[in-house]
Amino acid sequence: MCFACGDEQANGLHLRVFAAEGVAVTAQFEVAAAHQGAPGLIHGGLLTLAFDEVMGSLQWMMRIPAVTGRLETDFLRPIPLGRTVHFAARCRGVHGRKLYHCAEGRLDGPDGEPVARASALFVEVRLDHFAKHGRAEEVQAVLDNPGDHRTLRAFEVNP
Numbered sequence: 001m002c003f004a005c006g007d008e009q010a011n012g013l014h015l016r017v018f019a020a021e022g023v024a025v026t027a028q029f030e031v032a033a034a035h036q037g038a039p040g041l042i043h044g045g046l047l048t049l050a051f052d053e054v055m056g057s058l059q060w061m062m063r064i065p066a067v068t069g070r071l072e073t074d075f076l077r078p079i080p081l082g083r084t085v086h087f088a089a090r091c092r093g094v095h096g097r098k099l100y101h102c103a104e105g106r107l108d109g110p111d112g113e114p115v116a117r118a119s120a121l122f123v124e125v126r127l128d129h130f131a132k133h134g135r136a137e138e139v140q141a142v143l144d145n146p147g148d149h150r151t152l153r154a155f156e157v158n159p
């Protein structure tokens with residue numbers, strides 16, 4: 001039940017990520033009242049979470065299991081509640097186990113005002129990273145119902 005993409009998370013981000021041209025994805029995030037930091041504005045940590053999820057989604061397209069090693073966000077403009085942030089992320093390169101990604105967020109449309117940018121290093125891991133470090137019941141739930149994972153389904157597309 002991912003906080004960024006899970007439907008079951010009442011106050012989650014409910015991010016939907018779509019394959020784009022090349023090793024790239026797009027996504028939208030409707031900023032709700034529950035996502036407030038300063039009065040009437042998005043919490044910066046949640047915006048970073050959204051970047052983490054969107055850039056993390058590239059690994060499904062690349063078929064490389066990976067976790068975030070480093071993530072840096074530039075907050076360019078305040079983002080009011082009730083607006084929609086449109087994200088575009090792409091892989092800039094791969095070196096050994098290291099995946100270098102970048103992303104930007106624009107307000108209210110894919111060509112809207114740029115409001116944030118991020119870059120990240122993801123590190124490839126073996127699948128047993130999750131079994132070894134995760135709590136047993138959630139790991140078992142994934143093993144029992146692998147098709148329930150939204151992101152896996154989202155990228156089941158013909159090239």
Ligand SMILES: CCCCCCCCCCCCCCCC(=O)SCCNC(=O)CCNC(=O)[C@H](O)C(C)(C)COP(=O)(O)OP(=O)(O)OC[C@H]1O[C@@H](n2cnc3c(N)ncnc32)[C@H](O)[C@@H]1OP(=O)(O)O
Pocket residue numbers: 052053056065066067068069070096097098121123124125127128130131139142143
């Ligand atoms: C069975 C169940 C199935 C489940 C089905 C799968 C579900 C799949 C869901 C995925 C969902 C994703 C969700 C969104 C993404 C997250 O939010 S992931 C959660 C947040 N991230 C973490 O918890 C990661 C915690 N950190 C770690 O586990 C370890 O530090 C890491 C990142 C795996 C690296 O450790 P390591 O494997 O020992 O590798 P290490 O040799 O230290 O580093 C490898 C290379 O990366 C570099 N590096 C590592 N960290 C850094 C850093 N912070 N800065 C710069 N360079 C770094 C190293 O310098 C090294 O470089 P080279 O020497 O190769 O040039």
